Amino acid sequence: VTEGPTVSxxxxxxxxxxxxxxxxxxxxxxxxxxIVAPVLTAILAFLxxxxxxxxxxxxxxxxxxxxxxxxxxxxxxxxxxxEVGIPFTDTTVWFPWDTVSRDAExxxxxxxxxxxxxxxxxxxxxxxxxxxxxxxxxxxxxAGAYVAIWIGSSFAGTNSFVHxxxxxxxxxxxxxxxxxxxxxxxxTVGAHxxxxxxxxxxxxxxTGLYLFSQGGPLQNKAQVFSPTSNEVLEGARLPVFWGDxxxxxxHIGLFVALAALVSFWIVINRTTLGYExxxxxxxxxxxxxxxISVARNYFLAMAIAGVFAGLAGAIDMLGWRFSIGFSxxxxxxxxxxxxxxxxxxxxxxxxxxxxxxxxGALLNGTAxxxxxxxxxxxxxxxxxxxxxxxxxxxxxxxxxxxxxxVWAKTGQRIGVGRRSAV
Amino acid sequence: xxxxxxxxxxxxxxxxxxxxxxxxxxxGLGALAFFLTLPPVTARSPIVPLVxxxxxxxxxxxxxxxxxxxxxxxLAISVGVLGxxxxxxxxxxxxADLDQVFVWSALIAATLRAATPLTFAALGGILSExxxxxxxxxxxxxxxxxxxxxxxxxxxxxxxxxxxxGVVAGAALALVxxxxxxHLRADQIVSGFAANFxxxxxTGYFFIEVYTDQGTPGDVSSIPSLSIPWIRDLDFVGAAxxxxxxxxxxAIVFVVLAHLLLFRTPAGLRLRSVGEHPxxxxxxxxxxxxxxxxxxxxxxxxxxxxxxxxxxxxTHSFNENMSAGRGFIALAAVIxxxxxxxxxxxxxxxxxxxxxxxxxxxxxYGEDQAWTTLFRxxxxxxxxxxxxxxxxxxxxxxxxxxxxxxx
Numbered sequence: 129v130t131e132g133p134t135v136s137x138x139x140x141x142x143x144x145x146x147x148x149x150x151x152x153x154x155x156x157x158x159x160x161x162x163i164v165a166p167v168l169t170a171i172l173a174f175l176x177x178x179x180x181x182x183x184x185x186x187x188x189x190x191x192x193x194x195x196x197x198x199x200x201x202x203x204x205x206x207x208x209x210x211e212v213g214i215p216f217t218d219t220t221v222w223f224p225w226d227t228v229s230r231d232a233e234x235x236x237x238x239x240x241x242x243x244x245x246x247x248x249x250x251x252x253x254x255x256x257x258x259x260x261x262x263x264x265x266x267x268x269x270x271a272g273a274y275v276a277i278w279i280g281s282s283f284a285g286t287n288s289f290v291h292x293x294x295x296x297x298x299x300x301x302x303x304x305x306x307x308x309x310x311x312x313x314x315x316t317v318g319a320h321x322x323x324x325x326x327x328x329x330x331x332x333x334x335t336g337l338y339l340f341s342q343g344g345p346l347q348n349k350a351q352v353f354s355p356t357s358n359e360v361l362e363g364a365r366l367p368v369f370w371g372d373x374x375x376x377x378x379h380i381g382l383f384v385a386l387a388a389l390v391s392f393w394i395v396i397n398r399t400t401l402g403y404e405x406x407x408x409x410x411x412x413x414x415x416x417x418x419x420i421s422v423a424r425n426y427f428l429a430m431a432i433a434g435v436f437a438g439l440a441g442a443i444d445m446l447g448w449r450f451s452i453g454f455s456x457x458x459x460x461x462x463x464x465x466x467x468x469x470x471x472x473x474x475x476x477x478x479x480x481x482x483x484x485x486x487x488g489a490l491l492n493g494t495a496x497x498x499x500x501x502x503x504x505x506x507x508x509x510x511x512x513x514x515x516x517x518x519x520x521x522x523x524x525x526x527x528x529x530x531x532x533x534v535w536a537k538t539g540q541r542i543g544v545g546r547r548s549a550v
Numbered sequence: 551x552x553x554x555x556x557x558x559x560x561x562x563x564x565x566x567x568x569x570x571x572x573x574x575x576x577x578g579l580g581a582l583a584f585f586l587t588l589p590p591v592t593a594r595s596p597i598v599p600l601v602x603x604x605x606x607x608x609x610x611x612x613x614x615x616x617x618x619x620x621x622x623x624x625l626a627i628s629v630g631v632l633g634x635x636x637x638x639x640x641x642x643x644x645x646a647d648l649d650q651v652f653v654w655s656a657l658i659a660a661t662l663r664a665a666t667p668l669t670f671a672a673l674g675g676i677l678s679e680x681x682x683x684x685x686x687x688x689x690x691x692x693x694x695x696x697x698x699x700x701x702x703x704x705x706x707x708x709x710x711x712x713x714x715x716g717v718v719a720g721a722a723l724a725l726v727x728x729x730x731x732x733h734l735r736a737d738q739i740v741s742g743f744a745a746n747f748x749x750x751x752x753t754g755y756f757f758i759e760v761y762t763d764q765g766t767p768g769d770v771s772s773i774p775s776l777s778i779p780w781i782r783d784l785d786f787v788g789a790a791x792x793x794x795x796x797x798x799x800x801a802i803v804f805v806v807l808a809h810l811l812l813f814r815t816p817a818g819l820r821l822r823s824v825g826e827h828p829x830x831x832x833x834x835x836x837x838x839x840x841x842x843x844x845x846x847x848x849x850x851x852x853x854x855x856x857x858x859x860x861x862x863x864x865t866h867s868f869n870e871n872m873s874a875g876r877g878f879i880a881l882a883a884v885i886x887x888x889x890x891x892x893x894x895x896x897x898x899x900x901x902x903x904x905x906x907x908x909x910x911x912x913x914x915y916g917e918d919q920a921w922t923t924l925f926r927x928x929x930x931x932x933x934x935x936x937x938x939x940x941x942x943x944x945x946x947x948x949x950x951x952x953x954x955x956x957x
Binding site: 184313316317319320323324328329330331333334335338341342344347464467468509515519520522 | 752
């Protein structure tokens, strides 16, 4: 339809040092604007979401209090004298936070979602840096999830480390291959990635509905009447390092996600590949003129994006879901939330990490079990509120030129930034 | 160069033309491979689709070698493969079931029904993109129309009020997209996508707020059918078009109107000029922003109308996220149709046909066949093939996707 979207990148270039204090101040102010705009965006979105709640006759303060309590983020400021067990050992040491409280349990759930969102967010962000809008995170997540489920529930008796590694790597490759279809089509015939990835999402959805349906090849062999997959074997489950493994404690997928964040930063900022990807993202014509193969980078960027989304599917399946069924497939939206994560995080590694925490908390806080019954008659309503807030975040991000404009005006009024200083 | 092409060159046919004809022939053969296995021909031997579709693939291959361009050849080859596959699947089914599924007159009616929401959305997409604004938000505008159209028909107790509500809801969402992408000059794809998300959240929220978890009631006044005297009694035509919902006819009229508006009126010329060269239009005193606002809001109204038909015409109910990617399929139809109403309508008919097929084909194999679920992916696969095969070639309006800064 068009050339790829161009979401404003944060101005990471350091200010002209030699120009002295005024320019330095301006550079700092601009950098601060890069942080302030997303924060204001998020706050505005929550306020507007509150208006929707108010308009439909509910109490927004009560709703948001319920959401906040559900996120478990209150855990951080409840400092006291507690003990913590060193993971995978029996020793305990002194620790300022209580690791077994209700808030701790909620925080574990928030972080589980954060891990997945970091990965689906990176899947969008990486393609974005190459000038492509990857709406196919959901389908790529499915591809990874199906493969992880299949491998995780087969090959009984394999060494646990080998089994998990095999499942994760295969899932990442499946995600890459699935996203690669859109990448190849973009690179060779110029098919717009927004349409192809959306269509591929539906292909992945119906493939899953087939695989796990009654009589489908991967359907649960023990419960022939239930359209769901086999359970992931004990040996293929990711170890839990915080909380009760039987009650969905925090699994080591968090470290997979953090490692992915670091890899993203290194690849984008410190490798030739990352340089080429960014060059194509800024201006494909100029990149081509500079001797960079645009087609190759479109394909690679899409495939790498698929790796991240495939990993997300893998850690979800091996970490806490352990099986996937019809309703899971039909209601899954974590890949789409990744889009909001990437955009709020400005497609940078640190930004995606923080935005994933915000949205992980929002998703967990609006999960129906966390919503107090007096807030909504039907707790699922909170899920729709969370969708609305995500949409508003996206809209206001689109409108960040407005926020930055106000920010710049304010800056001028208090005399920090002056246009003449540039 | 082969002997054959040398001979043809003597006759005076351009070689590139020949390659192109071969490409289209290949695509046609692929479609024929599928068609031959259906009633009334109902070939039962898998050899038939294999040979005919195979010829299509070969024609596609030759056209590629003769320089038809990768996309047309890709299209011919993929249609050939798809034709072989679908044809082979049909030879595996039971003739009686097949006869029941492929009542052509009913299939034509189903195609028109399925194509109508796509057509409205695609016309909206054409208006918006011709004015220079990409509208990824068609999906959300369909959804808004679907929910508020149903809600209006239910609460105000008449389907006409439903149409009004749905159109207004679609237009309202379009207004948000227009403001953010025109005035605030945000990335149009991001803003359109946000509109989709917003529609999903809003319709889901109000759906549960109004109808709780009980679903929509069944006794809502729905879009009536137009029973045409004379025609409805005809043998084949009567069953196909004698008794269609009025909105189907409205859609067809709108296709003609959109063509006339765009290519035969001063307003259409202005709209197109704003999408091709906004600066020139601005210099001549046209309001770029004003025209773009009107076009985007109209596109939302049209998509909303398509949504009303989806919920209150086809399914007589509303489900969360019921638009199911139709907005994006409509977008593919816009591009496939090269931003022209008639061609886009043809594309919508193709996609509508695959949707009608996807709903009916599983019936030819009995209830308990797990793999027939895969048929439901057919509309999306066909869209993918079309986008890959044809779309890349078409040239969009020059300024589409670019925010315009007033001079």
